Amino acid sequence: xxxxxxxxxxxxxxxxxxxxxVLSLVLLNHGAVMExxxxxxxxxxxxxxxxxxxxxxxxDLIGRKRIFLISVCFTMAQYALLLFSSHFLMLxxxxxxxxxxxxxxxxxxxxxxxxxxxxxxxxxxxxxxxSSMAVTESIGMALGSIIGGVLGFLDSSYSLLIILxxxxxxxxxxxxxxxxxxPARERNPFSPARQLKELLRGLYHSLRxxxxxxxxxxxxxxxxxxxxxxxxYWQPTxxxxxxxxxxxxxxxxxxxxxxxxxxxxxxxxxxxxSQKTVLTPEKSWRIYWILRFFFVLxxxxxxxxxxxxxxxxxxxxxxxxxxxxxxxxxxxxxxxVSSGQRASMMSVLSLSxxxxxxxxxxxxxxxxxxxxxxxVWLLLxxxxxxVTGCIMxxxxxxxxxx
Numbered sequence: 001x002x003x004x005x006x007x008x009x010x011x012x013x014x015x016x017x018x019x020x021x022v023l024s025l026v027l028l029n030h031g032a033v034m035e036x037x038x039x040x041x042x043x044x045x046x047x048x049x050x051x052x053x054x055x056x057x058x059x060d061l062i063g064r065k066r067i068f069l070i071s072v073c074f075t076m077a078q079y080a081l082l083l084f085s086s087h088f089l090m091l092x093x094x095x096x097x098x099x100x101x102x103x104x105x106x107x108x109x110x111x112x113x114x115x116x117x118x119x120x121x122x123x124x125x126x127x128x129x130x131s132s133m134a135v136t137e138s139i140g141m142a143l144g145s146i147i148g149g150v151l152g153f154l155d156s157s158y159s160l161l162i163i164l165x166x167x168x169x170x171x172x173x174x175x176x177x178x179x180x181x182x183p184a185r186e187r188n189p190f191s192p193a194r195q196l197k198e199l200l201r202g203l204y205h206s207l208r209x210x211x212x213x214x215x216x217x218x219x220x221x222x223x224x225x226x227x228x229x230x231x232x233y234w235q236p237t238x239x240x241x242x243x244x245x246x247x248x249x250x251x252x253x254x255x256x257x258x259x260x261x262x263x264x265x266x267x268x269x270x271x272x273x274s275q276k277t278v279l280t281p282e283k284s285w286r287i288y289w290i291l292r293f294f295f296v297l298x299x300x301x302x303x304x305x306x307x308x309x310x311x312x313x314x315x316x317x318x319x320x321x322x323x324x325x326x327x328x329x330x331x332x333x334x335x336x337v338s339s340g341q342r343a344s345m346m347s348v349l350s351l352s353x354x355x356x357x358x359x360x361x362x363x364x365x366x367x368x369x370x371x372x373x374x375x376v377w378l379l380l381x382x383x384x385x386x387v388t389g390c391i392m393x394x395x396x397x398x399x400x401x402x
Contacts, residue, residue, distance in 0.1 A: 017144020047099025056347025071104030224356025264323025303377020
């Protein structure tokens with residue numbers, strides 16, 4: 001990756017990480033109350049889910065760079081509105097703009113970076129780029145979380161934090177305009193409606209006839225459920241046995257998770273590029289399934305750890321396994337997807353991941369209200385293991401039928 005592109009991706013991840021540790025507090029300080037806090041989170045989530053696929057299709061039709069620039073503009077508008085928000089309507093609009101910005105950014109600039117890299121490298125060493133992007137994102141979000149937590153502690157109005165987030169978007173806009181180059185698109189003789197129809201037909205064909213693509217899309221929902229389980233329930237679980245004087249440790253734990261993703265990505269990259277290890281597609285899939293099942297197991301064990309050092313070690317392990325599995329998944333996925341559908345298919349993948357997260361929101365709420373928090377760590381991993389096993393059986397059965 002070029003240095004300017006590393007700076008762009010890093011700044012984007014840093015900006016995302018800034019509000020992550022204090023997002024609920026920011027909303028409560030700018031018009032939300034505890035009774036409607038989940039509603040504002042839901043507005044954001046709904047906008048992302050509704051626009052995820054349409055934004056990816058637009059990126060394939062009119063260009064990835066244009067869609068990314070549009071996403072930055074929506075995000076800037078969101079921060080500007082959030083800064084002055086003090087009542088329900090303004091905050092709801094800000095959350096909606098945040099969701100639109102997130103949906104339009106999903107898969108746009110990443111797809112362009114991957115296509116340019118594949119063109120320059122003749123389709124080789126894709127795992128190297130995937131690892132670099134994952135490491136850049138993890139480091140950026142980790143640093144953003146630390147700075148966001150500190151600024152939130154120093155300024156209880158969170159105005160300084162929001163202003164910094166807005167300034168970062170200005171920097172991202174400048175970097176994207178000046179340093180991101182998108183090859184000129186061939187003039188399409190068909191009308192926009194015909195182009196959209198052909199693109200949707202191609203997406204349907206890929207999902208129906210590409211075993212690798214449909215398997216990874218289904219798996220995204222399965223491990224998305226587990227990932228959401230960790231993200232939602234690790235804090236209340238740790239709090240049950242954490243001494244009060246160690247309340248500052250939550251920010252550190254978040255950073256350790258990002259560090260785990262970095263370690264896992266670099267380890268998987270080293271294995272895939274090692275001259276001693278020749279990874280055929282068959283071997284890659286075998287390692288992928290092992291890592292995904294190990295991810296299920298590590299999440300289940302994490303929920304029952306009752307010593308701080310053990311919880312931290314298992315938390316890092318969860319994200320190491322996740323990072324390694326994601327690198328192999330991304331490599332398999334992008335080798336199976338055509339350039340003309342890349343942004344759309346990445347949006348489908350992201351949509352599947354979010355669908356898994358929504359499943360956790362519903363099932364987790366039912367489990368906690370009916371049983372207890374401990375059962376979340378038992379039943380959701382068990383359900384995910386069954387789903388993963390079914391998807392794996394489908395994958396190998398379909399290969400035998402081909």
